Amino acid sequence: MSDTCCSTENLQTGPKKDTCCSSKEETKAAPASACCSSNQENRIPVKVEKKSTCCSNEPTGTTEKFSYRISGMDCPSCALTIEKGLSGMYEVEAVKVHYNSAKLDVTMKDSSAIDRMEKEVGKLGFSIEPLPKNKKAKTYVIEGMDCGSCAKSIENHLNTISKVQNVSVNFSTGKMKIEHENSVEEIISEVSKIGFKASLEEKNKENTVTAKKENSYIITSGVLILLGFVGSYGDVTPLLTTIMYAAAMVMSGFKPVKSAFYALKSRSLDMNVLMSAAAIGAALIGEWLEGATVVWLFSLGTYLQNRSIEKTRNSIRSLMDLAPSEAWVKQGTQVVKKPVEEIGINDILVVKPGEKIPLDGEVLQGESSVNQAPITGESIPVDKLIGDLVYAGTINESGSLEIKVTKLVEDTTIAKIIHLVEEAQEQKAPTQAFVDRFAEIYTPIVFILALAVMILPPLVGFGTLDEWLYKGLELLVIACPCALVISTPVAIVSAIGNAAKNGILIKGGTFLEKAGSLDAIAFDKTGTLTEGKPKVTSVKTYKIPERELLSIALTLEEYSSHPIAKTIVEYATNLKISSKQGEMFKSIVGKGVQATINKEVFYAGNKRLFEELNISLKRYEYELQNLQSDGKTVVIIGTSKEILGVIAVADTIRPTTVKALKGLKQVGVNQIVMLTGDNNGTAERIATEANVSRYFAELLPEDKVEAIKQLQKEGYTVAMVGDGINDAPALATSDLGIAMGGAGTDTAMETADIVLMADNLEKLPHTVKLSRKALTIIKQNIWFSLIIKLIALVLIFPGWLTLWMAVLSDTGAALLVILNALRLLRVK
Structure with a gap:
């Protein structure tokens, strides 16, 4: 019989496994493996492994x-x-x-x-x-x-x-x-x-009971201090004013003193300990007004700090409210409202105009404009057609949509953003880690110094005990490093919150600081600076009208799967040009295609194809060379006898690229570099259009890594901007990896240090500007905190600093530091 529990009446005569001991004496006689009764003479040692015992004070072993x-x-x-x-x-x-x-x-x-x-x-x-x-x-x-x-x-x-x-x-x-x-x-x-x-519980309901209670204590104790102070100049007895001050101290000081007690139990020297010691010390030497004011100012400062800090935390929590909690689901011929948690993959949602999209999915029916600003930060709504992806939390602005769910509520893009942002906020930046280490050393040193100031001068007969005790208490208050240690994290949380609401995912304070120190940014060309898909840039005709040429080209290319063929087909279709009746289609590998139209064979292909057909290109050579030197791919259309025309195809620069790169130079990033595997002609054309500082052409993926290393050797702090997949080696080598189009790719969200959720570069200047502003505010906060402490220290020994002034300098500095950091939430 296993797992039996023995009582004082159930004496065991032999070993049993998995026994449970009920007597408290077992640890004295057989701490590891015995089953025990209250009669020590009848104890029989039982060899049982520790992991299988179930003594009441032992953990189960599962965490x-x-x-x-x-x-x-x-x-x-x-x-x-x-x-x-x-x-x-x-x-x-x-x-x-x-x-x-x-x-x-x-x-x-x-x-x-x-x-x-x-x-x-x-x-x-x-x-x-x-x-x-x-x-x-x-x-x-x-x-x-x-x-x-x-x-x-x-x-x-x-x-x-x-x-x-x-x-x-x-x-x-x-x-x-x-x-x-x-x-x-x-x-x-x-x-x-x-x-x-x-x-x-309502989704946006806040529990404010505790805050109101604290608020009433602070107001009441403040009134008692004021009455005591005014009464001390009137007919009120000193005993009554002292009682008022003491009551104020108890009301405002109960919570910090209680916290200080448990902090000391855990060997922690936090600000509650320092403030409590200062207040109690002031009371012991008869400075009741000082003690009450110390506690009241400390409580007021703490309350205001908490309220201010919650604003930074709520900047992220507001993201959680973007997606609706319920959705209309199509079930047969009916539409039923269900909680999003109960909706599965492939369920069909119905989203009416003006409603938020509840879950990530694919459009099955309908057309609409969708405001994606909550996810990507894009200010202009995006047109959505059948087959397009939509994201939870975005707003359907015009037409009604039927959407097939592709992700559960916990896997949506907005859920991942919230998770990654919370993780980012929990990581310490280098500056914060340094300040925390400094505070750990600084606080005990000043605490010991305060004790020395209280004890040593009176021992050697220099001044009175009360005088030096008071100075020591002031030192205790100044020892609190609150403003210093709060200077960095509040600024980082504010900046990350601002970025998240603008479609920029910064994965931690480390990367925020790096973004603020960038002086060079390298861009992958294809899909980053350019659209990543070719477009028809020009059509040259020699023998026939342009529409006739495009009709022949459409007939030749419409059955081809080549990207350039698809580009020509799309171009002709958009111009509402119809194809001809073709037959005997044939693909000529590496050269082009052919087909018979009206009993005549037509060709579309490169120079080599027509050279092999013995058709002279001499009269078109200059024009063809100019197009190719501009980085364009040339498709020649003709018959076995003559050239009919030329269609030029090229990857075009994104509309937002020029504006984004100009914005980067305005915020101080002067070295803009383009990396591409294309030929020199194409690279030069794009570099000129985008106005980049320099470019590296004809690069293999490993060559892009060497280009990044070269920039680093030249002394630059380099960021690499790519799609987060093909550019992974270069992203990893750079000082900061930035991926764009994160809303569409999970890989980009996971691999890069900073993710631009929209598929364009317009948010990149804001990222750098915000990061630099954050670094500036962090430095301001640190210097302000240190200078305030230094001034307070200097004023102690001439006797110019009072205890309440010391508290005001500490809590006031902390509050000003927080308010300064909150400015980052409003950076446009």
Whole structure:
């Protein structure tokens, strides 16, 4: 009998595998492998491997990862405090707090301890809300819970329902995340059975209860400080003013002091510790007004910082609201409204004019203009015909569309953008990593210096204890590096958010910084600077009218699969030219095609074909050479006796290319380079039209890598712009890889460092401009933070700095740094 559990009355007389111990004494007698009873004389050692025991204090051996949204962090040291606090828990195997995206990832050895982990975060002074494990989870608001056991009761009840896959109820937030197959009404009904009220959370609804509560505490404590200050000049007794100050300190200081206690337990020196020490110290030396003002200013600053930082985080979260939560689905002859989570591949959606497209798909019926700005940043709507791809979150502007779903809700382009942007925000830029390391050293040094200032001068008889204690408390406040450590991440999050809303996907602060330092950009020609598909540029006729020549060309080429043949067919068709009756079609490999029209053989091909037919090209030689030297491909049309005309075909430059390259030069990128495998004539023509600085022609893929290396040897910081597939080696070699047309290719989104979601270059100047602006603001923030600290330090020792001024300099500097960074959200 396996997996038995022994009690004090069930004494084992022999070894049994997979036993469970209930007595607490087992760890003393047989820590690894014994089954225990309360009678030590009857203990019989049982050799059981640790992985198969089920003692109550042992984790099961299986780990599980949980993700949460954290509220209340106003600088990266808060994230460090949470990490240190949770690392001390035995059941936590790994923990990572991403300050920029306010996200906590924790891996638990024992998932039954998840409630204790959540309470630990609450003790540190932060709000925690579980994120759904996948996109199918719905969020409900639960009313009537008055303790954690209520949440557990709801979970236990709903877990008995077969159509519920996963449920998590959070008492602290009053919310339930649940994956279920049955209807919303059924879930609400089941919750009501056990005495609670559930309602589906509105998509854009914000929970502002906590913010209002904090706001009321700050206002009340501020009023108490003002009354105490005014009363001290009137008839109010000193005892009453002291009580007012003390009450204000308790109201504003309860949360930071509680957080400081748990931070110290986890060996973390965060700003709550420093501020709490300063406030308590001020009270001990009788400076009640100073202490109350310190706590109030700190609470006010923290509240304002949180509100400001949420604006940067919401710049990304607003992307989540782009795609609608429900869609009209065609089922036989009926159209039914369904949640997007319940829609599968190949389902047919009906999208009316003015509605948002719910999922990525392919147009089956209808024609319309679609506003793709939310995805690609393009300002002009794009015409969509049958067979074209459309993206979730884009807006159908005119005609009604029937769309075949090609991607599930969790795999759509907008879902991938959100995922990649959140990952980007969680990565530290080099500047941020350096500032964080600096702060880790700076804070304890100033903390020790503050203690030395408090103790040493009075010991040697230099000044009074109260005087130096006060100076030490000022040093403690100045030791808080909040403004410094927040200077970089808020700017990066703001810039990445701005870029994402404009159709530019920057995959991290590292790449943002690199984009800001670029002085050379290399472009692949085909498909990047040019359209990537040939077009007819000119038609020369010698014997017959132009329309007659094109009709013959159309007849010759319409059955060919060659790209140039397709170009000629498309050109003639667009001019509404009809083909002739042809027969005996024949492809001449490497030279051209032939067909019989009206009992006469006609040819379309290159010079070699007509030279072999012994037709003289002497009178057309000059014109043919001019066309070829301009990088154009020449198709000659004729019979076995004479040349009838010439059609010139070439890859044309994109309409946005010239404007984009001009914009790059305006923002300071002067070295614009073109890389191409085409001949020198074609390269020179495109280079002239695009106005690039220099070009490299006749390159193989490995030659493009050497061209990038050459530019780097010349001292340039080089970005490579390509499609993310064919140019992979060059993209990898460059300092920064930029792919365009990311909305259409998953590969581009995965391989490049920066992705332009639209299939043109018009967003590239904005990318560089935004990155340079971000670097400027980061430098401004760092220098401003350091100078404020230095000024405050200098003012301490002459006695010109008061404690409340020290707090104001710290929280005020942090707030100004955030507001400065928020300017990046408004860069056009």
